[in-house]
Amino acid sequence: MIKLHDKYFEPFISAEEIDAAIKKMVEKVKADFKDETPIFICVLNGAFMFASDFMKHYDQDCEITFVKLSSYRGMSSTGIVKTLLDVPDTVEERSVVILEDVIDTGNTVKELVSMFSQINVKRFKIASMFYKPEIYSGEYNIDYVGIEIPDKFIVGYGLDYDELGRNLPEVYKIKE
Ligand SMILES: O=P(O)(O)OC[C@H]1O[C@H](OP(=O)(O)OP(=O)(O)O)[C@H](O)[C@@H]1O
């Protein structure tokens, strides 16, 4: 068990399980984009570790760029998704694959779909390392999912509780 700020977390998903799930996702994305050079869009901050590992396994031509969105305070969504770093113009006419660390309420996905509907991209897909189907209430159907998880707050592998825990190579869940 580990402690971050005032809360305790217990081991949940190992680094090996995460790596195996990423390899499967990469194979699917590679097959879908075999004749193209996709631009991966890493959603900062949480997705930095996933995007890095995903790209290391992606052995075909690809590019990466970043957007920064934020809506969480502590363990809950404020419901307001702030854009801290916007989409670069270089994605025009290109095939993009969003790389997210976790899809929870769907507020962030909704914002991403809205941002990209104003840009003329060739193809638009979303890949998320973790996905909480019980709580997701969005209309967009997630294209690639690493691991489905129950509605529990998690940390590690890029995900934080008030900025702590991002450095953990595996995932922990809140101890209730
Ligand atoms: O489906 P949702 O309820 O919108 O939750 C998912 C989003 O929440 C987290 O971001 P956060 O706002 O915590 O910013 P961070 O990535 O910088 O930690 C996470 O990285 C996702 O982007």
Ligand code: HPA
């Ligand atoms: O379970 C979570 N953990 C950390 N950050 C998050 N942002 C949305 N859901 C989560």
